[in-house]
Amino acid sequence: MKWRGRIAQQVPMAGHVSWKAGGDASQAIWPADLDELCAWLKSAAGGQPLLFVGAGSNLLVRDGGFAGTVVFSRPGLMALRVETQAPAKGYRRLYAGAGVSGAELAAYAAVQGLTGLEFLAGIPGTVGGALVGNAGCFSSEAWDSVASVQVVQRGGGLAVRSAAEYEIGYREAKLVEPSEEWFVGVWFDLRERDGSLARQTIDEFLARRAASQPLEEANAGRVFRNPAGQVAAALIEQAGMAGQGSGNAQVSRRHANFIVNRGGATAAEIEGLIAEVRQAVKQQCGIELMVEATIVGSAK
Ligand SMILES: Cc1cc2nc3c(=O)[nH]c(=O)nc-3n(C[C@H](O)[C@H](O)[C@H](O)COP(=O)(O)OP(=O)(O)OC[C@H]3O[C@@H](n4cnc5c(N)ncnc54)[C@H](O)[C@@H]3O)c2cc1C
CATH class of the missing domain: 3.90.78.10 (UDP-N-acetylenolpyruvoylglucosamine reductase, C-terminal domain)
Incomplete structure (x- = not known):
């Protein structure tokens, strides 16, 4: 199989994280698509450290660097589609690749006349990062409407897991039975809604965020979790x-x-x-x- 993606050595990660700071990754790959990612994992050396990175909006690589391979989910894992089979009356099932951004996903769902993902429009990361941290705001969280996720394992095998296989909590989602694997896609079950109303909700959410956050300076969002009952x-x-x-x-x-x-x-x-x-x-x-x-x- 001819490699169509990109591969580079000594990649400064400051250029790939929203904090705009930090050291190099020894190697980074940008697979062209899911098949290529699986093929690369099949042929990659077994024990090397791997770090999947979406938009780098919740990530810091220390100044001495990351001694392993960073796998970027953008632009290779950006499929977006509404599945033909509906999960229930009044609902549609939407597939998003792990590299799709929250903004792209929210906008696409609104155009399709689907509701439930509007809050993701202002969270500056990818679907993969949102699943890892159960990203949320305005009383909604990434896993609220997840039906199942698609993961890739170290050896390059793909699997589909149901949401029930994860312990999902505030800013975290952990496999009940731990396994070395990463998110490559997700299926959301979303309610049908007038798309213009969904668009209006997105605009309201974006305005509320812009009013309270220092969006003009390099940052990684909230640094600390809110302790129970505290801010x-x-x-x-x-x-x-x-x-x-x-x-x-x-x-x-x-x-x-x-x-x-x-x-x-x-x-x-x-x-x-x-x-x-x-x-x-x-x-x-x-x-x-x-x-x-x-x-x-x-x-x-
Ligand atoms: C201005 C600003 C505002 C923010 N507001 C919010 C908010 O309101 N709510 C909120 O929850 N967060 C917020 N964040 C934090 C951040 O946007 C989210 O945590 C986001 O979901 C991270 O996604 P990412 O793609 O950037 O992940 P990255 O930063 O690239 O990665 C984060 C972690 O996820 C892992 N990861 C990434 N992709 C995958 C994958 N495909 N498979 C497995 N692991 C993966 C990485 O290895 C890393 O451990 C904000 C950040 C900024 C900069």
Whole structure:
């Protein structure tokens, strides 16, 4: 099989994550499509570390880099279609590849006259990332309407799993029986709705987000999960950390649960600031904050 995708060595991951910081991946691949991804996995060396990356909007690679292969789900895994067979009256089943962005998915569903995915329009990531972190906002979460997911295993085999095979919680979804595999696609069961109403909901959600988040500066969304019954941003403000910095990384004044890269921040500065915030909140409020973003690789 002739390789049609892209493969590169020593890839600076700062160019592929929304924090715009961090080290290199030893190797990165952009498979042209699902078949090529499976073929590559079949032929790849067994034990090498693999990191699937969508839009990099919840990810930091430490400055020393990631010693393994990064597999990008865009642009190879971007299929989007409504299946011909409906799951129930008034519902349609939609398939989305793991590399489809939340914005693309929400817009496509609205055009098809389907509701349930409008909230994803403003979450700047892919379907794969949304499934891993059960991404959510405005009282909706990525797994709410998942019927089943398509996964690829290390050896390149594909499988379909039902939502019931996962323990799904706040910002997480874990296989009940762990297995080394990654999301390549998902089927959502969505209710039929006037598409223009779905579009209107998307516009409302986008406006509400723009009003409260520092979207003009490089960031990775909320850094910490909200502890049960608490709002992390309020705790961070209470601990006096809003606006505090480490090098070019700064706790946003606009939304204290965001850490922004003011230009040229290192991953170490961002991670150091995360640690400072955690410590301050622990001391001042007695609460251990849990980090929402994925941090991988080695320090410099
Ligand atoms: C401005 C801003 C606002 C945000 N607002 C929200 C919000 O309201 N709600 C919310 O939940 N999140 C929010 N986020 C965080 C982020 O957008 C979500 O977590 C998003 O779902 C991450 O998707 P991604 O494709 O960027 O994942 P990435 O950052 O690329 O990866 C995140 C993790 O998922 C893994 N992963 C990615 N793709 C796959 C795959 N196909 N298979 C297996 N593992 C995979 C990665 O290895 C990594 O561990 C925000 C981020 C930003 C920058």
